[in-house]
Amino acid sequence: MSITGECFCGAVTYSVSGKLSDPRSCHCSRCRKAFSAQASAYALVSPGSFKWESGEDLLTSYVGEHGFGIQFCSKCGSTLCGIYNGDVHGVTLGCVNGDPELEPVTHICVGSKAAWERIPDSVIQFDERPPEPGKGME
Ligand SMILES: [Zn+2]
Numbered sequence: 319m320s321i322t323g324e325c326f327c328g329a330v331t332y333s334v335s336g337k338l339s340d341p342r343s344c345h346c347s348r349c350r351k352a353f354s355a356q357a358s359a360y361a362l363v364s365p366g367s368f369k370w371e372s373g374e375d376l377l378t379s380y381v382g383e384h385g386f387g388i389q390f391c392s393k394c395g396s397t398l399c400g401i402y403n404g405d406v407h408g409v410t411l412g413c414v415n416g417d418p419e420l421e422p423v424t425h426i427c428v429g430s431k432a433a434w435e436r437i438p439d440s441v442i443q444f445d446e447r448p449p450e451p452g453k454g455m456e
Pocket residue numbers: 325326327328329330391392393394395396
């Protein structure tokens with residue numbers, strides 16, 4: 319099975335062979351801005367499993383501290399993936415097509431969520447980081 323994703327305008331598309339792992343949603347103030355939403359929604363790709371199918375030349379990158387960054391479509395602004403030292407490290411779940419059959423999403427940094435957000439009690443949540451060392455884009 320191959321997972322596919324694309325930006326809002328459809329110019330940039332990608333595929334991922336195999337499963338996405340470690341799905342997480344981070345509610346900290348930095349992720350809210352990076353993802354233009356109440357939280358990030360992100361999962362990791364295994365090394366070598368990610369491939370741009372079209373529009374790679376339209377991607378613009380923003381790299382922050384520690385070598386982590388994001389790549390987005392320069393036409394429509396959708397954020398498609400996270401990068402670490404230039405390699406695609408994970409994908410934004412909002413741009414994934416269909417049902418990628420994820421494990422339950424872990425919600426992190428819930429202690430610094432937006433004042434207006436209400437999170438259901440039933441989700442897996444941590445006030446800060448999960449117990450294991452956080453991997454990748456928090
Ligand atoms: Zn686009």
